[in-house]
Amino acid sequence: EIKGLLFDLDGVIVDTAKYHYLAWKKLADDLDINFTEKDNERLKGVSRMRSFEIILEIGGVTMPEEEKEKNCTKKNDIYLEYIYQLKSDEILPGVRKFLEDARAGGYRLALGSASRNAKLILEKLGITDLFDEIADGTIVSNAKPDPEIFLKGAELLKLPSDSCAVFEDAAAGIEAAHNAGMYAVGIGTEENLPEADIILPGLNNITIEDIVKKLQEVER
Ligand code: BG6
Ligand code: MG
8 A cells, every 4th residue: 555655856846957957067068078958868866976977978078086076066056046046836737736635645745856955945945844754865875776765765754665656757766766666656758767657747637546546556
């Protein structure tokens, strides 16, 4: 029986990918690396440092650890300029209602995000109170597809893995959910998320009851 719902943040609750892109783009330009919007797809769900390493790979550039750290801090400072401007109207369509209804339906909700800025983003969107627990990039050391973030979320909710469902827009996140022994609801397309148990274009016009019913029909 599904009792806990774990939500990725970037790409499921809010479209921050565009701000991550603008910040990385600025940094890449400064480093003379040609980084495109298409490359940005590879950064979804990936930790900050790993994202930077992917960009360096694209540019065929290497640099010492210390300098990498400096650049990641620089990127985050640029990213935060956008995040400080974030308002509740940027919550993706249907998400707030979906979360409210799920809570009212007795489900326990947790965030499961790789972002170290997750709490700030939830505050800016005004939806912190909709989550019972928050598992974010500040409390884990292994990035998705490692299951750590979702296992941590389930632990905080005091629920076993097999009673949790994860909502994810990144392939690495779907893999992480399965590695944690949880159901995986893909937010996106069949093409991008072939491993998801079910796929939805978004969280509007669907109820948690519909989703749970569909998941129970899926063979695991
Ligand atoms: C994930 C995003 O949610 O968080 C990634 O999909 C991002 O693109 C990662 O790199 C880390 O985010 P932050 O806010 O800690 O830099
Ligand atoms: Mg995501």
